[in-house]
Amino acid sequence: MFERFTTKARDTVIGAQEVARRFDADTVGSEHLLAALYEQRGNLALTVLEALSVPREEVEAELERIRTGGVATPSDAEALATLGIDLDEVRRQVEEAFGPGALDRTRSGMSRRWGWRKGHLPFGRDAKKVLNLALREALLLKHNYIGCEHILLGMLHEGTGAAGVFLRSRGVRQDATRIIVEELLKRRRAG
Amino acid sequence: MTDATKVAAAASSRDPAVGLAAVASLRGLLESLEELQVSNARAQGWSWQQIADVLRVTRQAVHKKYRRFGL
Structure with missing residues (x-):
């Protein structure tokens, strides 16, 4: 399915990981x-x-609210910094002796929620659902690609998590959005 | 506030949330480092007794903990 994504849609999916990390999430969510x-x-x-x-x-304010609504645990790096321990420096030293990624590959390292692991964050259930619904939206509109607009429409289905709840609270409705998307595409084609 | 003064403020704070989180993270880091060192020692042919002596724990304790790692 991913090969049908436009470059921007692909970059959005990749960028969501970065956003999730920035907001200390343990999975990538629809938000x-x-x-x-x-x-x-x-x-x-x-x-x-x-x-x-x-x-x-x-x-972004909503993301901040979601973050602090959960357990506001600082990341390991921040927590260790309060003791004067520089986690990046520890990682550097360990990697010098045991090779790249040595610290992050230990069982304790891999199981840490906000851990020292800097790699891949898994997609949560609602984010996966949004991407599947994006495909469905593209098919519905008879488009042969999946773009950012389909991802947005996917978020607007009922029961697809934080993004949908937030957007609906802002008065964004799926049917109206679909009409706007079609209109914009028509205009774009007309040049 | 610069990062350094933020850290200093956090370190001197008596807020349990800050202090306890630091302890939890430190414990995690300890586990990672111990695992690395134990597996390295085993790879270099050290016995469980030798490892236990240096770690200042019993042989049973270290063996029980790391046996499941297949070391």
């Missing part, structure tokens, strides 16, 4: 996908979100 849409300039989803007055700042 991280939403924030990542704002990082791809000139994508259709962003045009829609701007037209519907959903600014980036409000999405």
Whole structure:
């Protein structure tokens, strides 16, 4: 399915990982996908979100609220820094002796929620559902590609997690959004 | 506030959330480092008794803990 994604949609999916990490999440959620849409300039989803007055700042504020609503544990690096331990320096020393990734490959390292592991964050259930629904939206609109606009429409299905809840609270509706997307595409084709 | 002063402020804080989180992270780091060192020692042919002596624990304790790692 991923090969049908446009470059911007692909970059959004990749960018969502970075957003999730920045907000100390242990999985990538639909809300991280939403924030990542704002990082791809000139994508259709962003045009829609701007037209519907959903600014980036409000999405980021929502992410902040979700983060602090959970257990506000600082990351290991921050916690160790309060003891004067520089985790990056420890990692550097360990890797010098035992090779790249040695610290992160230990069982304790791999099981850490906010751990010292810097690698891949798994996609949560709602984010996966959004991506599957994006494909469905593309098929529904008879498009042969999956773009940012389909990801946005995927978020607007019922029961797809934090992004959908937030967007609906801002008055963004799926049927109206679909109409705007089609209209924008028509205009784009007309040049 | 610079990062350094933020760290200093956190270190001197009596907030249990800060202090306990630091202990938890330190324990995790300890586990990682111990695992690395024990597996390295085993790879270099050290006996469980030798490893236990240096770690200052009993041979049973270290063997029980790391046996499942297949070392």
